Amino acid sequence: MRANYRTESGFTLIELLVVIAIICILAALLLPLLSKAKASAHSATCKNRLHQIGLALQTYVNDHGNAYPYYIYLDDISINGPTNVNGGEANWWAKLTPYYPVKWTNAAYHCPGYRGVITSGSEPASPRPGRTFGSYAYNGFGVFRPGVGRGPQNPNLGLGPPQRLAGFPHQILTLSPAIENRVRVPSDMLAVADSRFLNPQVNGEPGGYDLLECGLTWVGPTNWFAFDPSRHGRTYNVLFCDGHISGVNPWVLFNPTNSARMWNCDHEPHPELWVP
Numbered sequence: 001m002r003a004n005y006r007t008e009s010g011f012t013l014i015e016l017l018v019v020i021a022i023i024c025i026l027a028a029l030l031l032p033l034l035s036k037a038k039a040s041a042h043s044a045t046c047k048n049r050l051h052q053i054g055l056a057l058q059t060y061v062n063d064h065g066n067a068y069p070y071y072i073y074l075d076d077i078s079i080n081g082p083t084n085v086n087g088g089e090a091n092w093w094a095k096l097t098p099y100y101p102v103k104w105t106n107a108a109y110h111c112p113g114y115r116g117v118i119t120s121g122s123e124p125a126s127p128r129p130g131r132t133f134g135s136y137a138y139n140g141f142g143v144f145r146p147g148v149g150r151g152p153q154n155p156n157l158g159l160g161p162p163q164r165l166a167g168f169p170h171q172i173l174t175l176s177p178a179i180e181n182r183v184r185v186p187s188d189m190l191a192v193a194d195s196r197f198l199n200p201q202v203n204g205e206p207g208g209y210d211l212l213e214c215g216l217t218w219v220g221p222t223n224w225f226a227f228d229p230s231r232h233g234r235t236y237n238v239l240f241c242d243g244h245i246s247g248v249n250p251w252v253l254f255n256p257t258n259s260a261r262m263w264n265c266d267h268e269p270h271p272e273l274w275v276p
Contacts, residue, residue: 039113039233043247046111046135046194046232050239053093053136053192056100058243066180068159068191069095071140071211075163091121091210092138092160110135113231116197116207133207137195142264143214143256144273155273156182157264159191159241184267186241194236196227196254214263215254227254 061068073090093104102109105120114135121132142157160177183189195208203226213225227236227250235247240262252258260269 039230042111042113043232043235043237046113046237047245049109049111050136050192050237050245051243052100052102053096054239054243054245056096057191057239059099060096061180068177068180069138070160070163070175070177071138072162089122091132092140093134093136093210094120104132104134111194111231111237113228114194114197114208115199115228116195116205118207127206131205132210133195133205134210135195135197135208136192137208137210137212138192139190139212139263141211143260143270155270157266157270157273159183159265178265182265183241184265185261187244188262188267189241189265190238190253190262191241193238193248193253194231194250196225196250198226198228202226213254214256214260225254 057068069092071092073095091104093109097103105118105123107118110118116133116135117127118134119126119128119132121130123129138159140158140161142155144155144157144161156176156178158178161175163175165173165175190212193212195210196213197203197205197208200206202223204223209225215225229250231250232247234249236250236253237245238248238253239245248259256263256269256271256274260271260274261267264270
């Protein structure tokens with residue numbers, strides 16, 4: 001009588017554990033590379049969109065007596081009290097529409113790394129009616145903030161503040177936008193940059209404001225302007241007045257101790273306008 005022997009093949013538990021360990025090690029090595037590649041792709045797309053905004057901004061300046069746009073044109077709209085303003089018609093980005101016809105409310109206008117809401121300020125169902133949110137913000141004031149610091153009420157350091165200011169102190173100031181030749185160092189003055197936003201839980205707001213804030217000059221709740229330090233792999237993209245775009249460390253960009261000169265037309269830091 002012959003005995004039949006069957007040989008069964010398979011993985012032992014130890015072999016399976018070794019394979020799983022190798023897969024985990026490879027994943028741990030590859031995930032940072034994939035994350036870096038994704039951030040790089042987002043940054044490249046963001047820079048391309050800022051480039052289009054920069055071309056539109058320069059064309060606007062050329063067509064309007066070499067003047068930059070106001071942050072918001074209050075004469076263009078009906079005002080029902082100082083805070084009830086339809087920004088969908090009057091903000092700086094609305095004035096660029098003839099030169100860059102992508103709508104602000106279109107996600108294709110904004111940085112793909114941005115995770116906040118996009119509103120024009122005119123949507124009745126907006127999470128914050130009347131407020132404009134998006135991935136980009138305009139350098140309207142420079143380091144100046146009304147009622148803050150020891151300097152004058154209207155130093156005209158940014159590119160285009162609101163058309164008027166009220167209540168500082170108890171008066172209406174008619175302001176003017178910057179003329180191109182007042183920008184002393186165009187290659188080192190920021191025009192538009194990624195807006196400051198981290199997430200709704202931290203900021204207490206659903207998105208980033210379209211007006212750029214220079215860190216320490218803000219005297220309200222600090223969480224309003226919290227920012228994501230890794231939106232583009234540790235940089236924020238900035239459009240400068242000469243049209244070039246660069247990635248800047250946000251801890252430098254939003255700290256006037258390091259960056260105040262690039263916020264101001266005269267390329268001076270003006271520490272007298274910082275929060276005392």
